[in-house]
Amino acid sequence: MKGVVRAVIDIGTNSVKLLVAEVEAAEVRPVWEGSRQTRLGQGLYKAQRLQPGPMAKTAAAVAEFAAKARDFEAASIRVIATSAARDARNSEELADAVKRTSGLSVEIISGEQEADWVFQGVTTEPALAVAPLLLLDVGGGSTEFIVGKGGHKLFAQSFHLGTVRLLDRFPPGDPPIPEELAGCRRWLSGFLEQEVQPPLAPVLRQQATPGQLRLVATGGTASILGCMEAQLQTFDRERLEAVRLSAERLAWHTNRLWSLPLAERERIPGLPRNRADVILMGAAIYEAVMRHFHLQELRVSTRGLRFAAVMNEAAVRVCTRRLEGS
Numbered sequence: 001m002k003g004v005v006r007a008v009i010d011i012g013t014n015s016v017k018l019l020v021a022e023v024e025a026a027e028v029r030p031v032w033e034g035s036r037q038t039r040l041g042q043g044l045y046k047a048q049r050l051q052p053g054p055m056a057k058t059a060a061a062v063a064e065f066a067a068k069a070r071d072f073e074a075a076s077i078r079v080i081a082t083s084a085a086r087d088a089r090n091s092e093e094l095a096d097a098v099k100r101t102s103g104l105s106v107e108i109i110s111g112e113q114e115a116d117w118v119f120q121g122v123t124t125e126p127a128l129a130v131a132p133l134l135l136l137d138v139g140g141g142s143t144e145f146i147v148g149k150g151g152h153k154l155f156a157q158s159f160h161l162g163t164v165r166l167l168d169r170f171p172p173g174d175p176p177i178p179e180e181l182a183g184c185r186r187w188l189s190g191f192l193e194q195e196v197q198p199p200l201a202p203v204l205r206q207q208a209t210p211g212q213l214r215l216v217a218t219g220g221t222a223s224i225l226g227c228m229e230a231q232l233q234t235f236d237r238e239r240l241e242a243v244r245l246s247a248e249r250l251a252w253h254t255n256r257l258w259s260l261p262l263a264e265r266e267r268i269p270g271l272p273r274n275r276a277d278v279i280l281m282g283a284a285i286y287e288a289v290m291r292h293f294h295l296q297e298l299r300v301s302t303r304g305l306r307f308a309a310v311m312n313e314a315a316v317r318v319c320t321r322r323l324e325g326s
Helices: 052-071 083-087 091-102 111-122 163-169 178-207 220-230 237-241 247-259 279-292 305-311
Strands: 004-011 015-024 027-037 076-081 106-109 133-138 143-149 152-159 214-218 244-246 297-301 320-323
Touching (some): 004 052, 004 305, 027 052, 076 091, 076 305, 083 106, 091 106, 106 111, 111 133, 111 143, 133 220, 143 178, 214 279, 220 244, 247 297
Parallel strands (some): 004 076, 076 106, 133 214, 214 297
Antiparallel strands (some): 004 015, 133 143, 143 152, 244 297
16 A cells, blocks of 8 residues: 655754655655755854844755655645754744745754654664664754664653754864864763763663664764765665774774865765765764764664654654744
């Protein structure tokens, strides 16, 4: 039996993404996926307000993707927003802009809801629904840490750690100098020690013996690191999800990225030109987590937040703030 076609537009801190999928029970079959970088979070962390230029770009991207979803005759189009919209004092202005350009309303989801959906989306892959997992979703404004085992979520928390947020804090030179990478690493080590380890470490000790825990990364940064490792020029879900990055390889990528000027990073196979700046912070975050928690291997999942949001389109929306716009 053919499933229903639904669409989810995901407004992130760095980019706007669209998933059009055929949904049947717990199965999600992607029909079309796309991404537009709009840097909604640019300038947010100093002013605590979304800036007019990034908001306009974001609203235009939503309108473009809404039209694409309608081309596929999607039965519903859902617009969700995450960290940047959560943090901003003027998120209603974003909702107004989206409503004007696309006619759609925006749902700002909480960090807890985001983490829940990341876990639900990633574990639609049967192989990941059994083993003990640490799921890591590094976004532009937040990072979700989720622990699960046997298909059950045991821990989920969203932290104020993200690629755009970190880029604002530690803007590198061009090319970056070793002291800048060292400073970023020190800050990340301190953040993990003070903010992440206290709630997360006890759960990891209780739920997984050494060597059993799988580190699974999802989101744009994870996919880019996987594409770089596999030298993929175009999106290939099967090949990307087969990538395994050792701690040593991730450190190699991080050191290489931080040694190159922007123009050279823009030519790296698998790295989109418009992500050649924020990838510095994304690689450093993943490297720091692997080092801090003594994890030896990272695998990539191309599923996550949008997979769950499209499955739950008709579900009761918990911990969600809906902005209608004027």
